[in-house]
Amino acid sequence: MAATDRKPKTLAHYPRPSVAVDTAVLTVADGQLCVGVLRDPRSARLRLPGTFLHEGETLADAVRRSLREKAGIEGVEPAQLHVFDAPGRDSRGWVLSVAHVAVVPATGLRELQPRAVTEAMGLDFDHDEIVRLAVSLLRADYAEHPDPARLLPEPFTVTALREVHDAVAGERLLPDSFRRRMLPMLRRTGELQRGGVGKPAALYRRTTTS
Amino acid sequence: MAATDRKPKTLAHYPRPSVAVDTAVLTVADGQLCVGVLRDPRSARLRLPGTFLHEGETLADAVRRSLREKAGIEGVEPAQLHVFDAPGRDSRGWVLSVAHVAVVPATGLRELQPRAVTEAMGLDFDHDEIVRLAVSLLRADYAEHPDPARLLPEPFTVTALREVHDAVAGERLLPDSFRRRMLPMLRRTGELQRGGVGKPAALYRRTTTS
DNA sequence: TGACATTAGCGCGGATCTGCTTGAATGCGA
DNA sequence: TCGCATTCAAGCAGATCCGCGCTAATGTCA
Structure with missing residues (x-):
């Protein structure tokens, strides 16, 4: 965690970045692995849902809030993937983005538009890379365990x-x-x-x- | 990346967290996997080296700067592990920490004190957990590839x-x-x-x- | 009602993998 | 200089794994 730097009286003496969360919401629909996207009102490009981290809030809570407010999705358990930190990656200023992945049942994308992951490219920011990481993590998990995201209701054949x-x-x-x-x-x-x-x-x- | 929130004019209107990096520097010495620790001048407890992220700096650069300034270590290639975000985890305020791992040759710990990872417990903050994650990642990597961290100079038996x-x-x-x-x-x-x-x-x- | 199409899941032969044994190539000491 | 200890690495038998084929158990259609 916190590091002890030279001689600052308080943390406020340092410039601080904005921190965002962006989430690849994955599901299986029609026998295909899909990711939920929406159109960014500013850029008019497709993107993953996200928001800025609020004070006193965990990253997972920020993900849940963004999915609830922007897509009507409730009750997900997000997992962290990676922090994107390239300077200049957001034209609005100094913004770090913590990428997440969440898995929902087939009917759970709600207001997000489903896109097959094989065709979901050209998203805004570095969201293509987030989808890649999310799919990679989910596939590794499914290779080891029976439906770890519990997409299938028990009992099943x-x-x-x-x-x-x-x-x-x-x-x-x-x-x-x-x-x-x-x-x-x-x-x-x-x-x-x-x-x-x-x-x-x-x-x-x-x-x-x- | 950045998310489009309600109606802020600029990012500065949001409260922002301090962002730190902390790094588990691993090496192999005397046939044992070791992690480099140092004593925190504030708490007098053992901890991993870390620092606060500066403006215009990537997380990897912050890791390299912290290792150079606090331990005299040069030329590492850090990898991200996890973001620790629990509110209240740092008594000084709202601080996120991005945990990293780096691997150096046996003589490369410089000013850090080596501790066998099996005995390195009771570190400050959540640094025990960082060591656990770092060791787990390194072991997974070594299980698949021959000395991926290049601890051994070529050629070798x-x-x-x-x-x-x-x-x-x-x-x-x-x-x-x-x-x-x-x-x-x-x-x-x-x-x-x-x-x-x-x-x-x-x-x-x-x-x-x- | 009986033959057929469809699906589940057990069992078999081939291939691969594992740990042990054995032979080979060296340095060291008598 | 000759045996012996040491280490490398190929060879071998047992175990495990893999994909295919076969049989069983149902619904369906004539």
């Missing part, structure tokens, strides 16, 4: 779980390898998925607390 | 490389598995390590650019 992972990974995963990797982290409910065509599939819940 | 990785991992790695995992990322120089006892070992250089 292994096939339904794999379809979510397919969308996040952006490619068709091999069903057999996927099943073998995920089964140790799942617990059978004993019930079967009825009503569909074909052999009924077993229903599972997550066991890993993460 | 596989055994010398493994000893560095042992120190970073904090445990004895299995020599065969280690050799097999690293060989695809190494290139034989054709020369042999002479002068030691036993069969001369082949010398290698890194091929992975990272």
Whole structure:
């Protein structure tokens, strides 16, 4: 945290930067990993939702406030990605931006416009890079754990779980390898998925607390 | 980046936080992964080196300046870890701290006191947590690549490389598995390590650019 | 009502990986 | 100078992993 510098009486003697938060809100819709964007009223370009950090507020709270006020999104758990600090990256002055990622269910983007992450380019500021980092982090997480963002309501079949992972990974995963990797982290409910065509599939819940 | 808020004329109308950088400087000395600490003149407790971010300066530059001024360390390439933002975490006021990690050769800690990471606890602020994050990131990197921080001068033997990785991992790695995992990322120089006892070992250089 | 299409998931053979053993190449000491 | 300790690194057998094929269990349509 704070560093002890030469001989300042108070912190106010230093010039301080503005600190913003910007958030890549990810979801899976129509079998595709999507990010929520909106049009910046100043630049008229597409961008991620963000806001300035207020006094006495944590970064996560600022993210939640920005998503609530600008998109009507509630109840997310943002994770930090990176601080963008290039001098001159914001024409209005000295602004640091702390990039975040949040994941919401398919219907949760609310007032944000969904864009497939493979096509979401040309965003304002360094928001393309934020999307890249967010997707990269989410894919790493999904490669290790069964639906860690809990996009899928329990209980679910292994096939339904794999379809979510397919969308996040952006490619068709091999069903057999996927099943073998995920089964140790799942617990059978004993019930079967009825009503569909074909052999009924077993229903599972997550066991890993993460 | 910057977010467009309600109707401020300029950024100066918002209260802004002080932003600090704090850095876990890691090295391998005597076969142990160590972190460089110093005594805080205000609190008299041990802490990581840090400073406040100056205007027109990037976070990496602030890290380099703090290490140069407080420890005489030059030429590091810091990597960001996390932003600590808890209100009240610094008694002097509203201070965000961006934690960093940097790796230096064994003799490179200069004026910092080396502490084995297994014993470096009870540091000021949230610096224990920074050390934890820094070690975790470094270990993940070393698990994938041969000495990515370039602690070992080229050319080197596989055994010398493994000893560095042992120190970073904090445990004895299995020599065969280690050799097999690293060989695809190494290139034989054709020369042999002479002068030691036993069969001369082949010398290698890194091929992975990272 | 019975044959067929569809889906789940178990089991098999091939490939890969792991840790141990063995042979080879050196320096050192008698 | 000759054995011996030491170290490197290739070879081997057991274990694990992977993708494919097969069987089972359902809904659907004639």
